[in-house]
Amino acid sequence: xxxxxxxxxxxxxxxxxxxxxxxxxxxxxxxxxxxxxxxxxxxxxxxxxxxxxxxxxxxxxxxxxxxxxxxxxxxxxxxxxxxxxxxxxxxxxxxxxxxxxxxxxxxxxxxxxxxxxxxxxxxxxxxxxxxxxxxxxxxxxxxxxxxxxxxxxxxxxxxxxxxxxxxxxxxxxxxxxxxxxxxxxxxxxxxxxxxxxxxxxxxxxxxxxxxxxxxxxxxxxxxxxxxxxxxxxxxxxxxxxxxxxxxxxxxxxxxxxxxxxxxxxxxxxxxxxxxxxxxxxxxxxxxxxxxxxxxxxxxxxxxxxxxxxxxxxxxxxxxxxxxxxxxxxxxxxxxxxxxxxxxxxxxxxxxxxxxxxxxxxxxxxxxxxxxxxxxxxxxxxxxxxxxxxxxxxxxxxxxxxxxxxxxxxxxxxxxxxxxxxxxxxxxxxxxxxxxxxxxxxxxxxxxxxxxxxxxxxxxxxxxxxxxxxxxxxxxxxxxxxxxxxxxxxxxxxxxxxxxxxxxxxxxxxxxxxxxxxxxxxxxxxxxxxxxxxxxxxxxxxxxxxxxxxxxxxxxxx
Numbered sequence: 001x002x003x004x005x006x007x008x009x010x011x012x013x014x015x016x017x018x019x020x021x022x023x024x025x026x027x028x029x030x031x032x033x034x035x036x037x038x039x040x041x042x043x044x045x046x047x048x049x050x051x052x053x054x055x056x057x058x059x060x061x062x063x064x065x066x067x068x069x070x071x072x073x074x075x076x077x078x079x080x081x082x083x084x085x086x087x088x089x090x091x092x093x094x095x096x097x098x099x100x101x102x103x104x105x106x107x108x109x110x111x112x113x114x115x116x117x118x119x120x121x122x123x124x125x126x127x128x129x130x131x132x133x134x135x136x137x138x139x140x141x142x143x144x145x146x147x148x149x150x151x152x153x154x155x156x157x158x159x160x161x162x163x164x165x166x167x168x169x170x171x172x173x174x175x176x177x178x179x180x181x182x183x184x185x186x187x188x189x190x191x192x193x194x195x196x197x198x199x200x201x202x203x204x205x206x207x208x209x210x211x212x213x214x215x216x217x218x219x220x221x222x223x224x225x226x227x228x229x230x231x232x233x234x235x236x237x238x239x240x241x242x243x244x245x246x247x248x249x250x251x252x253x254x255x256x257x258x259x260x261x262x263x264x265x266x267x268x269x270x271x272x273x274x275x276x277x278x279x280x281x282x283x284x285x286x287x288x289x290x291x292x293x294x295x296x297x298x299x300x301x302x303x304x305x306x307x308x309x310x311x312x313x314x315x316x317x318x319x320x321x322x323x324x325x326x327x328x329x330x331x332x333x334x335x336x337x338x339x340x341x342x343x344x345x346x347x348x349x350x351x352x353x354x355x356x357x358x359x360x361x362x363x364x365x366x367x368x369x370x371x372x373x374x375x376x377x378x379x380x381x382x383x384x385x386x387x388x389x390x391x392x393x394x395x396x397x398x399x400x401x402x403x404x405x406x407x408x409x410x411x412x413x414x415x416x417x418x419x420x421x422x423x424x425x426x427x428x429x430x431x432x433x434x435x436x437x438x439x440x441x442x443x444x445x446x447x448x449x450x451x452x453x454x455x456x457x458x459x460x461x462x463x464x465x466x467x468x469x470x471x472x473x474x475x476x477x478x479x480x481x482x483x484x485x486x487x488x489x490x491x492x493x494x495x496x497x498x499x500x501x502x503x504x505x506x507x508x509x510x511x512x513x514x515x516x517x518x519x520x521x522x523x524x525x526x527x528x529x530x531x532x533x534x535x536x537x538x539x540x541x542x543x544x545x546x547x548x549x550x551x552x553x554x555x556x557x
Contacts, residue, residue: 018193018198022047022049022101022102023047023048023103024103024104025046025047025106025173025177026043026045026105026112028116029041029077029169033111035115038063038115039119041067041077042077043061044056044057045057045058047098056173060077060081061086062082063088064087088119103131103132108134109134109136113128116128131199133198135176136150141201152175152179156178161179191218193217196245200246213249213252215269216249216270219245220244220274221243222275223241223242223275224241225275225285226241226248226272227273228264229268235288237297238297248270248272251264273493275482276484277482280479282516283492287513288494304508305337306335306336306511308323308324309334309336309345310323310330310332310333312330313331314329317396318355319357319358319359321346322342326505331404331407335505336450341443344439345447347440348414348443351437352417353399354382354396355383356375357375362386375387375388384399409452422441423550442547445544445547449545450515454511454518457514457517457521458506458514460474463530471485471531476500477518478497478499478514497510518539
């Protein structure tokens with residue numbers, strides 16, 4: 001599978017090349033290890049770019065307090081040595097100017113950066129938040145098998161660095177600079193050529209599959225879809241990314257999901273598809289998951305589990321049911337992600353509307369048998385039972401009408417009643433029952449919002465939408481073309497499914513893509529331009545799946 005790219009990649013897409021990055025390598029000497037109580041006694045900084053030293057910054061600092069004996073023994077700095085040195089407040093301005101926007105580098109960077117930020121804060125200066133590279137973390141990642149430990153003195157000795165650390169700021173900064181250059185050479189062997197890769201590399205210490213990082217060296221920093229492939233080139237996992245290179249490399253860092261480790265052990269190759277924008281990437285991800293059913297995508301087989309809530313309005317006495325496929329008649333809500341969710345939607349509606357719950361077939365000429373006993377739900381007063389002759393036609397028709405209106409988005413009355421019931425149960429400290437009502441209400445709100453998103457997208461028909469330099473062409477709730485201004489439209493690398501039947505509920509294989517598009521247009525409705533539309537554009541929709549605020553009034557004691 002080859003990569004597809006629409007438009008020319010900009011310089012920013014490539015990341016900041018390391019040979020063009022300016023680093024400021026800093027070391028501090030202090031009166032102790034507590035950044036809030038101890039103070040700085042010496043600062044040394046080396047500024048480098050492309051292996052060339054651009055300048056140094058070095059000064060002693062009067063800490064305004066006695067230097068402890070153990071620190072004197074370690075650094076050789078005494079009270080007499082620093083007595084005539086400037087106070088830190090007079091140094092910080094020129095130090096901040098020297099650092100500029102350079103990448104901050106230190107050995108055990110948290111220590112030096114913590115002291116520096118504390119000093120800036122005490123002097124009421126703006127917060128200092130640079131890009132940070134920790135040479136100690138990088139050394140643990142790249143050199144740990146070659147040295148007994150990753151102390152700066154050990155590394156300088158074992159690796160024969162040009163400068164020797166001496167617990168003096170400038171000497172240690174120079175030794176750290178030598179170490180940085182050596183680490184950059186080692187990192188290049190893992191495909192690390194950009195600053196973003198270098199920053200992430202320090203987070204990958206000890207990852208058992210880190211050797212596979214070389215598979216990511218050719219990945220671009222653009223939107224797209226990545227495919228992890230196994231020994232027989234079978235697709236194990238499909239994912240989307242705004243930045244392909246960064247996202248794939250993140251799997252070797254702090255990804256601690258249970259299935260990531262086994263997946264990375266099986267992975268033998270990474271394939272990718274470059275796309276014009278994140279929306280197109282998400283659409284293509286949906287299509288590939290639906291067609292390839294990768295083992296490690298939990299969503300890979302979910303379409304098989306999708307189902308609908310149906311109200312058979314063609315029946316004389318309509319009832320709610322969960323069905324796998326939509327019928328040619330009746331009202332449908334869905335497809336929904338699982339039978340469990342669909343069941344909760346049915347329970348939410350049935351707990352408010354007295355619709356029959358029995359599955360007896362009731363034709364137009366149905367007459368209840370003499371002595372028929374109402375079902376248990378009718379006996380409890382929560383449902384009507386026309387099969388036993390226990391149903392009021394007008395009241396039943398009103399309940400059916402309320403259900404139809406809920407299917408079409410008007411859930412206000414049902415939400416109000418369920419929220420009131422939830423509050424009453426909570427006030428009575430019947431919290432488990434209140435939670436059950438809450439879960440049913442949430443399922444109903446999510447289902448109705450999904451339905452409204454899909455219906456609104458389908459109502460637009462054939463539509464062309466533009467956002468800045470991106471254009472999307474949608475037909476039949478499917479993305480059929482995308483382009484960047486100034487370039488020809490590029491064919492999407494995975495064909496769209498056949499158009500859905502316009503007079504039928506959306507099918508299980510269409511709904512994921514439709515929801516991706518609808519959610520994007522709903523979220524960005526105020527920023528997109530509708531270039532052409534054969535139907536009616538109604539985004540943003542007036543629907544939310546947020547639970548209403550619950551006001552609990554506890555009974556008086």
